[in-house]
Amino acid sequence: MEAKPSSTSPSTFVDQLVVPGDVILDLSSMANQTIKLGGGLRQDGDSISVMKAGNLRFTKPNKYWVESSHKRYVPNAGDNVLGVVVDTKPENFLVDIKGPALAFLPVLAFEGGTRRNIPKFEVGTLLYVRVVNANTGMNPELSCMDANGKAAEYGVLKEGYMFESSTGLSRTLLSSPPYPVLEALGKKLSFEIAVGINGRFWVNASQSSTVILVGNAIQKSESLSLVQQKIYLEKLLKNIQ
Amino acid sequence: MEYVSPEGLRLDGRRPLEMRQLRAELGAVSRADGSAVFEMGNTKVIAAVYGPREVQQRSQHLNDKALIRCEYTMANFSTGDRMRKPKGDRRSTEISLVIRQTMEACILTHLMPRSQIDIFVQVLQADGGTRSACINAATLALADAGIPMRDLVTSCSAGYLNSTALLDLNYVEDSAGGPDVTVGILPKLDKVTLLQMDAKLPMDIFENVMQLATEGCKAVANYIREVLIENTKQLENRRGV
Numbered sequence: 001m002e003a004k005p006s007s008t009s010p011s012t013f014v015d016q017l018v019v020p021g022d023v024i025l026d027l028s029s030m031a032n033q034t035i036k037l038g039g040g041l042r043q044d045g046d047s048i049s050v051m052k053a054g055n056l057r058f059t060k061p062n063k064y065w066v067e068s069s070h071k072r073y074v075p076n077a078g079d080n081v082l083g084v085v086v087d088t089k090p091e092n093f094l095v096d097i098k099g100p101a102l103a104f105l106p107v108l109a110f111e112g113g114t115r116r117n118i119p120k121f122e123v124g125t126l127l128y129v130r131v132v133n134a135n136t137g138m139n140p141e142l143s144c145m146d147a148n149g150k151a152a153e154y155g156v157l158k159e160g161y162m163f164e165s166s167t168g169l170s171r172t173l174l175s176s177p178p179y180p181v182l183e184a185l186g187k188k189l190s191f192e193i194a195v196g197i198n199g200r201f202w203v204n205a206s207q208s209s210t211v212i213l214v215g216n217a218i219q220k221s222e223s224l225s226l227v228q229q230k231i232y233l234e235k236l237l238k239n240i241q
Numbered sequence: 242m243e244y245v246s247p248e249g250l251r252l253d254g255r256r257p258l259e260m261r262q263l264r265a266e267l268g269a270v271s272r273a274d275g276s277a278v279f280e281m282g283n284t285k286v287i288a289a290v291y292g293p294r295e296v297q298q299r300s301q302h303l304n305d306k307a308l309i310r311c312e313y314t315m316a317n318f319s320t321g322d323r324m325r326k327p328k329g330d331r332r333s334t335e336i337s338l339v340i341r342q343t344m345e346a347c348i349l350t351h352l353m354p355r356s357q358i359d360i361f362v363q364v365l366q367a368d369g370g371t372r373s374a375c376i377n378a379a380t381l382a383l384a385d386a387g388i389p390m391r392d393l394v395t396s397c398s399a400g401y402l403n404s405t406a407l408l409d410l411n412y413v414e415d416s417a418g419g420p421d422v423t424v425g426i427l428p429k430l431d432k433v434t435l436l437q438m439d440a441k442l443p444m445d446i447f448e449n450v451m452q453l454a455t456e457g458c459k460a461v462a463n464y465i466r467e468v469l470i471e472n473t474k475q476l477e478n479r480r481g482v
Contacts, residue, residue: 021392070387
């Protein structure tokens with residue numbers, strides 16, 4: 001986001017919990033180095049301060065950001081998200097991605113998309129899309145193609161069901177090593193899942209009972225500790241056999 | 242009437258410089274993007290934050306910053322005598338405005354142009370200092386929603402009765418007719434965002450009373466900080482990070 005000189009030593013606040021207003025770095029005491037700031041941090045004159053509650057992260061050589069979990073999503077270029085079509089315009093589809101503004105999905109942003117074959121989406125269609133552009137002051141722009149112009153995994157998600165989650169849960173679902181709950185469910189059941197980093201996930205399976213079970217288990221597991229998760233899953237999986 | 246006994250105790254048994262018990266809880270409203278309950282003694286307030294989301298009324302659309310809206314209501318059962326109050330009376334309009342202006346001072350509105358943030362605060366139990374309690378609850382709810390903020394605004398009131406400066410007035414002391422100074426500060430930046438006083442006070446005494454209220458704000462800030470950190474810690478533990 002921004003570049004500024006800093007010292008060689010990382011801040012003492014790294015991996016600590018921070019709240020808005022905390023000053024994590026003092027630039028005046030630092031010389032000739034560049035640091036990169038991610039989400040939740042801002043530069044205020046000669047200091048770097050926090051604007052969201054969360055955990056301060058640092059990766060070498062020079063990246064800082066605040067990791068937090070919320071119900072709302074802040075669009076970032078390159079994110080894979082689940083969006084719901086809200087409206088259709090001649091040039092764009094308007095898609096809700098839980099952000100501060102509706103996102104635009106150009107009607108030509110599909111593999112082999114031309115004026116002749118514009119896809120028809122009804123209001124309420126669920127899409128797996130990529131955020132291409134996210135500038136402040138503009139609506140975010142989406143695309144149904146990867147960087148090479150291929151459809152890849154993007155597009156309409158037919159059938160199945162979409163569940164809401166926090167952005168933190170979405171991130172853990174996508175993290176590696178895989179989320180233990182997801183792994184345990186995957187060993188017993190066969191289902192399809194698509195996770196959007198914007199706090200939504202979609203589950204599909206041959207039986208609707210499996211969809212409900214998987215969705216509820218994931219949603220419920222967020223408020224459980226690791227041990228509780230294990231017990232809960234054991235109980236759950238025993239019941240279905 | 243005697244508000245401070247010769248032994249130096251107030252009507253509810255506190256010392257003049259003593260605050261009431263604080264209690265706060267995050268995530269009280271499941272539908273909202275951020276919410277909090279804040280208690281100062283017997284005063285209990287619930288706050289819910291929605292957004293940043295699309296601006297609902299086109300005419301209110303702002304191109305360079307987010308639109309902040311605030312609504313303050315008092316539940317019918319919040320006061321001693323149960324009354325049906327008309328919505329939007331003078332008092333609640335004024336307090337809505339005060340809360341909105343205080344929160345606008347700390348939210349980084351320029352980061353979310355063309356969007357709207359709604360803050361709803363409702364008083365569940367009124368025992369003096371509802372204004373302060375509402376601001377504290379709104380801060381917590383905003384932090385829970387992950388809205389970028391300069392600092393955590395906190396507020397506290399102080400008064401002057403029986404030639405003694407009193408911190409955090411309750412209903413009886415509030416309605417005694419003496420001066421009531423409500424202060425809101427940004428604790429880390431050490432800036433005042435709100436200062437209200439009804440009645441008159443000599444200059445030197447006013448300074449003392451305001452100093453006292455500021456100290457109260459700092460104490461509230463420490464507590465709010467702890468609550469937030471505890472909440473973030475829980476979110477992380479649960480996800481097994």
